[in-house]
Amino acid sequence: MREPREERSRRRHRKRADADPTRPADRGQLSLTVVEATVATLLVLAVTTGFALAPPAAAPESDSLARQATDAASLVASVPAAGSGTLLGEACASPSDFDDRATRLHEAASAGLPDGAFVSLRTDVGSVGRPPPETARVRTATAVAPRCTARLEVWYP
Structure with a gap:
């Protein structure tokens, strides 16, 4: 079986x-x-x-604004004068020299900025440009020349 x-x-x-x-x-x-x-x-x-x-990313807008302020300060510090030195150095010689060169300094600072951005430049002997309102987004940078330090504020309303 x-x-x-x-x-x-x-x-x-x-x-x-x-x-x-x-x-x-x-x-x-x-x-x-x-x-x-x-x-x-x-x-x-x-x-x-x-x-x-992940850490929060920095606002690209504020990074861009800081870069614009640094670029504007570099431009202002490097503009050559009619004689020797830089335009900023000549402008800081006296308040009257600053007044004579204020327009050219403001143009140099504004040259690389996009539309809608404003710049204000302040030194010990004078200032040029509108100061930013309290509600504006502002970044600052410093331009240095012999005997002169300029503080630039780049801002958007």
């Missing part, structure tokens, strides 16, 4: 398990869908954590 098929299969399976004691008799497998869902969940959590913990 022949054994039923199921009984033979069980006996073969027991023999294999008995032959290799390190191998468990019943092994389970994770579903590929479960693995994919776990990996996707971890990825989403990692990305959201990265956004939550």
